Amino acid sequence: MSTATAPSRRTERPAxxxxxxxxxxxxxxxxxxxxxxxxxxxxxxxxxxxxxxPLLFTFYVSxxxxxxxxxxxxxGLANFERLFQDPRFWNAFVNTFGIFLLSTIxxxxxxxxxxxxxxxxxxxxxxxxxxxxxVPYITSVAATAIVFAQIFDxxxxxxxxxxxxxxxxxxxxxxxxxxxxxxxxxxxxxRWFGYNTLLYLAGLQSLPREVFEAASVDGASGWQQFRYxxxxxxxxxxxxxxxxxxxxxxxxxxxxLLVAPESGITCGAGRQCQTLALFLYEQGFGQxxxxxxxxxxxxxxxxxxxxxxxxxxxxxxTRKAR
Amino acid sequence: xxxxxxxxxxxxxxTRNVKPTPRPKRxxxxxGVPWYVYLMLILAVIVSVFxxxxxxxxxxxxxxxxxxxxxxxxxxxxxxxxxxxVFDTVxxxxxxxxxxxxxxxxxxxxxxxxxxxGFAFAKLKFPGNNVLFLIVLLTMTVPAQLSVIPQYLxxxxxxxxxxxxxxxxxxxxxxxxxxxxRQHMSTTVSDELxxxxxxxxxxxxxxxxxxxxxxxxxxxxxxxxxxxxxxxxDFMWPFIVLKSPELFTVQIALKQxxxxxxxDVALAMGGSFMATLPLLIxxxxxxxxxxxxIMDGAFKG
Numbered sequence: 001m002s003t004a005t006a007p008s009r010r011t012e013r014p015a016x017x018x019x020x021x022x023x024x025x026x027x028x029x030x031x032x033x034x035x036x037x038x039x040x041x042x043x044x045x046x047x048x049x050x051x052x053x054p055l056l057f058t059f060y061v062s063x064x065x066x067x068x069x070x071x072x073x074x075x076g077l078a079n080f081e082r083l084f085q086d087p088r089f090w091n092a093f094v095n096t097f098g099i100f101l102l103s104t105i106x107x108x109x110x111x112x113x114x115x116x117x118x119x120x121x122x123x124x125x126x127x128x129x130x131x132x133x134x135v136p137y138i139t140s141v142a143a144t145a146i147v148f149a150q151i152f153d154x155x156x157x158x159x160x161x162x163x164x165x166x167x168x169x170x171x172x173x174x175x176x177x178x179x180x181x182x183x184x185x186x187x188x189x190x191r192w193f194g195y196n197t198l199l200y201l202a203g204l205q206s207l208p209r210e211v212f213e214a215a216s217v218d219g220a221s222g223w224q225q226f227r228y229x230x231x232x233x234x235x236x237x238x239x240x241x242x243x244x245x246x247x248x249x250x251x252x253x254x255x256x257l258l259v260a261p262e263s264g265i266t267c268g269a270g271r272q273c274q275t276l277a278l279f280l281y282e283q284g285f286g287q288x289x290x291x292x293x294x295x296x297x298x299x300x301x302x303x304x305x306x307x308x309x310x311x312x313x314x315x316x317x318t319r320k321a322r
Numbered sequence: 323x324x325x326x327x328x329x330x331x332x333x334x335x336x337t338r339n340v341k342p343t344p345r346p347k348r349x350x351x352x353x354g355v356p357w358y359v360y361l362m363l364i365l366a367v368i369v370s371v372f373x374x375x376x377x378x379x380x381x382x383x384x385x386x387x388x389x390x391x392x393x394x395x396x397x398x399x400x401x402x403x404x405x406x407x408v409f410d411t412v413x414x415x416x417x418x419x420x421x422x423x424x425x426x427x428x429x430x431x432x433x434x435x436x437x438x439x440g441f442a443f444a445k446l447k448f449p450g451n452n453v454l455f456l457i458v459l460l461t462m463t464v465p466a467q468l469s470v471i472p473q474y475l476x477x478x479x480x481x482x483x484x485x486x487x488x489x490x491x492x493x494x495x496x497x498x499x500x501x502x503x504r505q506h507m508s509t510t511v512s513d514e515l516x517x518x519x520x521x522x523x524x525x526x527x528x529x530x531x532x533x534x535x536x537x538x539x540x541x542x543x544x545x546x547x548x549x550x551x552x553x554x555x556d557f558m559w560p561f562i563v564l565k566s567p568e569l570f571t572v573q574i575a576l577k578q579x580x581x582x583x584x585x586d587v588a589l590a591m592g593g594s595f596m597a598t599l600p601l602l603i604x605x606x607x608x609x610x611x612x613x614x615x616i617m618d619g620a621f622k623g
Contacts, residue, residue: 034524035526039442040454042435046495050473051461054479057472067473114366120355123363131609132367136615138601139374140555142576143594147373149580150587154389158376158402194370195616202617221438251465253556261580268474275466284471297468308463 005171034262058297079295089296092273092279095177099275100176100249103185107193108241112234114193116202118228130201133194141191148187174260180273184255192248196241203237204230239315246307253277278302374404375599381405381592382583388587404592408579414596415570417575421554424486424571428493429550433542438479438497440503441534445516446526459499470562477563488563489571493553501547502619506541509535544615547608554601572597 062080065073082088118129119305136144151158154172164170173183207229215225221263231238252275256267265282274282284293349419364569376395380387406413419597443455466473473492474483482488511534519529537541557573564570567578572593603613 032526033448036442036446036451037446039438039446039526039530040500043439043458043495043500044454045498046492047497050476050492051466051495054466054469054472054476055464057475058469061475072411114363117359117363120359123355123359127610127613129363129367130613132370132444134609134613135374135602135605137372137484138551138555138605139421139598140373140557140573140594142555142557142573143377143598144373146576146580146583146590146594147377149583150388151373152593153388156391156393159391161391161393190369190373192365198613198617205617209581235483247463247465251467251558255469258577258580261577261583280468280470281558281562290471290475293471294469297471300468301464304464304468 006076011091012197025028055301058294060274061291062294062298064291066289066294068288068290072291075291078126079292080298082292083299088271088274088279089191089299092127092274095181095272095274096252096276098178098181099184099273100190100246101250102181103188103192104198104242104245106248107189108196108238108245110189111193111196111200111241114197115204116230118197118201121256130198135194137195139191141187142258144191145255148183148190149259152186164166174263174268174272177272178271180256180268183259183267184252184273184275187255188249188252192245199241200234200238203234207233235315239298239311243308243311246311246316250303251277257281257301327407336381359466361439372596374602377591377595377598379586381595383588385586385588389510401592404588407589408587408596410580412575412593413568413570414572414575414593417570417572418600420486420569421571421573421597424489424493425550425553427490428548428553429551430547432494432496432499432504434454435494435544436503437507437535437538437542438530439500440505440507440538441499441511441530442506444507445511445529445534458497458500462501466492467558472560473559474562480528480599482570484565485563489556489560491552499549502545503538503541505619506538510541511537527579538613541615541618544611545614546610547604548615550604 047290058233063076065075065079114133116150118126119124125127152155152160154170154174160170162192171179173179209231215229220228256273256275256278257265260267260273263269265274265278265286267275267278276299280293280296282302283289283296287293361489371443378401379397381404382401383394384400384404387394392398392510393483439458443451443458453589476484477488482491516529519533524532550571560571561574561577564574567575569580576590576593576597579590583590589598
């Protein structure tokens, strides 16, 4: 990736002695200068129309009382004032973060542990294990929600049957906020733990064997090796997976929608498992309050930016500290 | 539980071999693998596969599978009866076709578009190169979902509500795909080769199709697989823009089936299994490439 790939800049300077450069100069025509932009144009055109413009437009719509069939009235920040006083918003906010914490932290720890196990040099059936761990990743969220709804069913679910064996009472997981977080988090964890295991395994395999051997010779225990070699080396991948899980966590929509088909888009009469994404959908496409729904979108955007910045500063600070 | 062959390799009989036994290619802890490693990995595999298996059990027994105590955990013979009911309840064939059509179209076109953009970013220097790539990276971190309302307004002003192009066209732009292809382009396509072809008078279009693309074709294939999977499994956007049942993708058909859950659980479970089966079959043949593709991508990223 040096200047070797950039004949356009190079050949502008006189280099008459080299016949090859003359050829390049002929080729370095107007079309060749435009060509790179043509290659990236499809992405940017589609992104402008269906990505950037809607994002900016979200900010605009959020300032209106906007009914898709009625009229649009500019109301300034009134949507946001209303939003921050809306207990339904705070309920969805707390649910989203509860589910995020419950699903991400155990999931990433589990993935780290499994990656460590899969990294054994003489492990047999290594490919089988890796492929099997990726099966949840190819299963859709909708299918996952349907089967987990059954496994966690309050009457005939396997979990409750199992609890019953020990004389424990049946749990209606959808009855309260916290219990429904466990149910939704179980789905999220199930779908992603194998994928994250593979990412960590890739990170582990990029470490030179010799580092561990040298550490063993110096008397470092398994835990010390994990703490002082594995963990720092995996930090970039860990930061990446945390960012991805955060963004994924803010988008949780299908799980609560399909897990309780009878309770619809509020996910329970008391909105026990309604997430921010589902609340946005409810306001936008259930109540047709496009302005209010867009205000939720703006809040989601602010959360994404804040979380990304925190992650960014954490990762650069720890890098400097080392 | 340690396998006897494990102990037979160098540690036990180090002097008998004149030549040292070849080192295992895979890197990891030296020495034998303790039995508990297998135990825990097998547990993880059971957890990974059980929900799919359970779908099939319920789909092949019928709704009575879930009401029996203890729960029935082995399949029965009614799968085709349940499948027939799924086809009778929703236009499932149409849904399968819609999903396949949308996923294949997006996977193929976007893999090519991403390869082109990745090629430009990795191998062609042009003013604005870095800034534009930074924009691509930034778009990866903003979930498209938060602006669904304006997206819907745009789609509806184009008159695309309740059409498949409402899913296909926005799906063609993939920041992740560009990032992915750029990584592969810059690590696997040699600059010398590009330079040599330039000297021979190739233009950048020929460079792309003649040199760069053939080299990164495996990576583009894996990208296509990942895209196919994620489009096949996508729920929210198709759920918002598709209105008529004959245009539904399988995931939206599943929602219809799930709405009948209180009447017949086997319907939704059977549908879920049937919606996953095509991907499972694909995965059976190309899963290894997908695994190594995902691991490669992580390593490069």
